[in-house]
Amino acid sequence: MDFLILAQLVVSGIAVGMIYGVIAFGYQLTFATSKTLNFGQGEALMLSSLVGLTVVQFTGYWIMLPIVLAFGMVQGAVVERLGVRQAIKTKSESGWIMATIALGIIFKNLAENIWGRDALKFPSPLPEAPIGLMGVNILPMEIVIVLGALAMMLAVETFNRRSIFGKAVVATANDREAAGLMGINTSLVITFSYALSSMTAAFAGVLIAPVTLTGASMGGALGLKAFAVAIIGGLSSGMGVIVGGLILGITETLTGFYLSTGYKDVPGLVLLLLVLSFKPSGLFGRSAIKKV
Amino acid sequence: MLQVENLVAGYGKVKVLHAISLHVPEGSLVTLIGSNGAGKTTTLRALSGMIRPDAGTIRIAGVDITGLPSHEITRHGLAHSPEGRRVFPVLSVEDNLLMGAFTRLTGSRPRGDVAGDLARMFELFPRLAERRAQQAGTLSGGEQQMLAMARALMLSPKVLLLDEPSMGLAPKLVEEVFATIARLKALRVTMLLVEQFAAAALEVADFAYVLENGRLAASGPAETLKHDPAVRAAYLGAAH
Incomplete structure (x- = not known):
């Protein structure tokens, strides 16, 4: 019986962890090409999720998906153009940090004014009754x-x-200047990586919304936790964010159940501090191969 | 083919080049020699748009490319094998070469026979053929230099800029690099070669410019400069 509870907690943790992983993957995409991050990533997720909520009432869930992904791409490109490009051009160390946070706050205010401040129910495309699998309850949406x-x-x-x-x-991620010599428009590549990054956030947003709730305040915590995952897994390792996401998702549900939901954010953040102290490039981070 | 008039360039307020003019005729090999810090690399960086020239004009086949960003200059047919090789360490050897042909594969330059050119590069540089699937970061310095040159050639360029291809290589590999340059010359590739190793550069080049403190100090047929007492004293270790 105890084992079943544990298995149940792990299964729930896996779904949340994969969401963290996808958002963290988005952080990696822009970091690779431009060494910058969108600190409004959580708000990108929130905004796309709410746009999805409006669209889904006219189209149904599956047709809504490509529309929201396209919206996410545009939103990401806008963030890059307004908040990041100038900072990269002037080689500013911190301009993009402030700018992406500011844009995130603007998006949040915008969302509060359009959709209100309350948490909203997102219609699930699949039955909301859990499936029993060897005594463990799994929501069909968790599998999706x-x-x-x-x-x-x-x-x-x-x-x-x-x-x-x-x-x-x-x-471009390897050597931006050399990529320019190949005839690659590297500014466009960076804009594209922001578009792709926000698209993955949009995707995560409409995947998680039917299981949790959506609303103008959903982005902050998700963005921050995914940031922790990106640090834990390493900003350069695709594998790392999956493992990092799962570690964080599972420890959260375990702590929430066995200790107290009040402490559920603590283990992940402790892990973040430990990784930063002992392996700053992340558990799976690698330094680029360079030979002269 | 490459015509540079009164080029002024530098880094921020520090001007490195003071009104340089040079000309690289089609099918010829021109070398730019000079001591460390004379502005050789800066010249090439200004030509390929890695830094923005402050004044002057640069033309390729009569087209003014002054002040364009480097990816647009590449589309006009100027290839640059940069100082320090700068291969893409995570990409395979073959993908590095394909990146050289990026403009041809994506339609901003005539496509031509990319697969055929790839095969020709592997013929010209057999070592690269052996390592085609290997990550470029794992190659030796000499192999990376070959890759950087082959990658630039994959543009099928009108003009090829070569920056210090012999730098940091063992003497035997330096010979190999110069043998390759001689073969490219025989294929009538238009080249501007920057070298610290002046004797070898003058040996292979048609025409040479000598750069001193950001100004042209001398120019002339390589054969003539090789025997010029001042050039010999300054760059060729005149004693012999």
Whole structure:
């Protein structure tokens, strides 16, 4: 019986953890090309999720998905153009931090004015009754979250490895100046990486919304935890964010149950501090191969 | 093919180049020699748009490219094999070469026969063929230099800029690099070669410019400069 409870907690933790992983993956995408992060990533997720809530009433869940993903891309490109490009151009160390936080706050205010401050129910595309699997209850939407998150990361990785444009993204991440000499418009690559990053956040937002709730205040905590995951897993390791996300998701549900929900954020943040102290490049972080 | 008039460039307020003019005719190999800090690398960086020139004009085949960002200059057919090689360490050797042909593969330059050119590069640099699937970061310094040159050639460029291809290489590899440059010259690739190793550069080049403190100190056919007493004293270790 105790084991069943544990298994149940782990299963719930996995779904949340995969969401953290996808958002953290988004942090990696922009960090790779520009060494900058969108600190409004959580608000990007929130905004897209609320746009999804409005769209879903006209189209249903599955047709809403591509629309919200497209919206996420546009939103990310706007963030890069308004908040990041100038900082990169002037080689500002911190301009982009303030600018992306400011844009995040603006998006949050915008959302509060359009959709209000309350948490809202997001219609689930799948039955909301859990499926029993060997005594463990799993929501169908949780399965979609795990598969969807993996599919999204796999799609981006495949694009980077196989297509000429994806390789141009990797080249820009490796050496921006040299990529420019190849004829690659690296500013455009950075805008694109922001678009892709916000698109993954949008995807995470509409995946998690049917399980939790949505609302103008959903972004902050998710963005921050995913940031912790990106640090724990390493900002350069695709594998790391999955493992980091799962570690955080599972420790959260375990702590929430066995200790107190009041402490559920503590283990993840303690882990974050430990990683920063002992392995600052992240558990799976690697330093780039460089040979002269 | 490459025509530079009164080029002024530098880093911020510090001007490194003071009105440089040079000309690289089609099919020729021109070398730019000079001591450390004379402004050789800065010249190439200004030509390929890695830094923005402050004054002067740069033309490729008559087209003014002054002040364009480097990715647009590349689209006009100027390839630059930069100082320090700058290969993409995480990409494979083959993908590095494909990046050299990025503009051809994405339609901003005539496509031509990319697969054929790739095969020719592997013929010209057999070591790269052996390592085609290997990450470029794992190559030796000499192999990385070959890759940087091959990657630049994959543009099928109108003009190829080579910055210090011999830097940091063992003597045997330096010979190999110069043998490769000679082969490219025989193929009538238009090249501007920057070298600290002046004797070898003058040996292979058609024409040479000597750069001193950001100004041209001398120019002339390589054959003539090789025997010029002042050049010999300053750059060729005149004693012999």
